[in-house]
Amino acid sequence: MQNETETTPTTRNPRRDRLYEIIFEADTRAGKLFDIFLFLAIMASVSATILNSVGSIHAAYGSGLTGLNWFFTALFTMEYGLRLYCAKKPVCYARSFFGMVDLLAVLPTYLSLFIPGARVLDVIRILRMLRIFRVMKMVQYVDDGDLLLNALVSSRRKIGIFLFAVITLVVILGSLMFIIEADETSGFTSIPAGIYWAIVTLTTVGYGDISPQTGLGQTLAACIMIIGYSIIAVPTGIISAEVGRSSVWAKIPLHCNACDADDHDPDATHCKHCGEKLSKTSDPTST
Secondary structure, three states, X not given: OXXXXXXXXXXXXXXXXXXXXXXXXXXXXXXXXXXXXXXXXXXXXXXXXXXXXXXXXXHHHHHHHHHHHHHHHHHHHHHHHHHHHHOOOHHHXXXXXXXXHHHHOOHHXXXXXXXXXXXXXXXXXXHHXXXXXXXOOOHHHHHHHHHHHHHHHHOHHHHHHXXXXXXXXXXXXXXXXXXXXXXXXXOOOOHHHHHHHHHHHHOOXXXXXXXXXXXXXXXXXXXXXXXXXXXXXHHHHHHHHHHHHHHHHHHOOEEOOOOOOOOOOOOOOEOOOOOOEOEEOOOHHHO
16 A cells, blocks of 8 residues: 555646757757747847837838837747746746846837837847857856856955945045036036046046136146046956956866865866865965
């Protein structure tokens, strides 16, 4: 007699499994063809949105491009529904990065019914092209992306402190320039206007819509321009140092002290030969 506590196996839907294999997997021929078709549809949709924003093209082909955009919206909406249907964990998919991107790919067109101009946001669909790394098996590009992302995350505190210092500096310099150039003709009509000028000058953009007229103001502007060159180099140096450090660690092999094996995956925790816990060699940057 079967034990009452034994759970019966959950039945699987072959149709749903087949859809999952086509939509979410890229190892099969059907999955690759589906992703290639999806890429072409995304490119055509984004191109239609961009062309429809050009006045002359919109005047001549606006209705056709709008109809084409609605066709792609209906297509992507159906695809999003199928992804929710066949996903093993629909809630997890909906909350994932690609799930949010897939949802944002269809929302702007529907929002345009209530908010004029929202249809331009359809260009968000181009983010879906990130799946090309999965389809084309560009693992090296994914690894490089992870390396850059890890470097940005590792340097976030230093970058945050740097940005706070820059904000403090532009507030002081903008206020000081307002005191020096408090004149309607020069454009420094308020402290916010001075802060705007300080940001534009410090970042070496230099729009030229506001400029100091007095000798003291021009001297201060010259000093800010010189400071701007050094400030631009600070975040670049911070991120470059973190990228270099991450690159060094990425090359350190995972070594097994029990069997001296080094051929392990970067994220492995135990040796695949003897089961011993793995450890990296000492940090080469400390020497």
